[in-house]
Amino acid sequence: MKSDRDRSVRLLWEPPAEPTRGPKAALSQSRVVEAAIKVADAEGVEALTMRRVAETLGFTTMSLYRHVPGKSELLDLMVDAVWAGTEHTPKGAWRAGLEFFARQVWAMYRAHPWMLQLTSSRRMPGPEAMTRQDAAYAVVSELGLASEEIVAVVTAVSHFVHGVGRTMADRVQAERETGVSEEDWWNGREALWEHFTPDRLPMMTHIWNSGGFERMLDDFEFGLARVLDGLAAFIESEDRPLVRPETCL
Amino acid sequence: MKSDRDRSVRLLWEPPAEPTRGPKAALSQSRVVEAAIKVADAEGVEALTMRRVAETLGFTTMSLYRHVPGKSELLDLMVDAVWAGTEHTPKGAWRAGLEFFARQVWAMYRAHPWMLQLTSSRRMPGPEAMTRQDAAYAVVSELGLASEEIVAVVTAVSHFVHGVGRTMADRVQAERETGVSEEDWWNGREALWEHFTPDRLPMMTHIWNSGGFERMLDDFEFGLARVLDGLAAFIESEDRPLVRPETCL
DNA sequence: TAGAACCGTGTACAACGTACACCTGGTGTA
């Protein structure tokens, strides 16, 4: 599971030419990556083993290593392949743009919840991911913000989507593993609810009794609107610290 | 690694009495949990193996299973033990209260980054975590919001802190694993930077050149202020959908 | 046509959680 990260860079940013010698390859890197994505989609990242990927392709485990240096690099490639399936944020109004970006990322996480489990701060970013990131920066670049503020604004949105996404991904994973829906599972935890008494947890029992856990608002929609409102207040405020070394664009 | 969740409930909410028969136990559940937390703090959750915990305690691996049913339950106990070390949100103004809550959770995540890797939607909540959650709900309960809105407001803050936290936790983990700081590591990725050209990534190179990635704002402080601003706009708005079946308190 | 380059296979190893059988030491009951 060790990984030479510069090898990942070459893998992602400088796809190698096809070899001229040797037998025709029955397998290819893209087929391996696609198969791995399918496995992760259907069975979760914890079921994503080299053996399992090879099995779905009808090859032996070790044959994968002819096309992918190791599992870590395979994960890098999967992540960038999924990013490739998202749309770039179009130029335009900052708020519409950030909302577009957030919804693209959200849709991506919903389609491939395992993406959220593959975010390490050292995972090598690929070109597809980076161009999307660049477009997101671009949409807030004409507001007279300092460049570190541009970064902070986009990052705030990302952190929020990331947070909601993880909760969603955890639920999806748990539902697949147990075969029981979130609601059914928690409803079955009578041994737990016995301890939810008004003296110990007054607010939770009150919210429960008034149905607040049944009529839940959409976490993503509610939160996104609040985050964008908060950013609007920041962007439109006049007393924003004006000590900005340079404005961007 | 399988787990009987009702057993976890009993473990967390109904700590068993000490047995009267048999030899005096040299080990205890709390010692196992404490040792496990120390291992996770120092070496990360990926180094948290039953063998490693036993080793630090000077016992054999299997001795742990006399005090803890399995690894999954040990994780449940670790999580609740860490929550026990945080302060309850005091009653008072909603904004100060939510900020207090966010900072408590943030401090907890900073001290124990592995907590963020143990959040599954089916992980059994313990009494310590739940009373903190209850106090957070309480602080927004006197604003005339519907109970599902109370949940949504607290959840929005949680998602944000969770998102920032994961990024931080990933960085801490990577720094421990590689022994190289985030900054040094990325600075060493020259093979990657070669591909960051203005034609491919115009905004990123511009932000880079104007120092926007060096003078980064504090993600937590910046984002928290925006989220609270956004929630304030929601709470104080007059045209908030008034079709609220019941208000809370 | 010889040889190099490349593809796919099979075997093997260390680390993981933990089931199971075992011995040992202490307590409650007869």
Next chain:
DNA sequence: TACACCAGGTGTACGTTGTACACGGTTCTA
């Protein structure tokens, strides 16, 4: 006091993981 029983701690063993390594077959180049 005798003894049955129960709980604590140990040692062994199994299945699963990623992947190193050696091998044999295939196809293009010199």
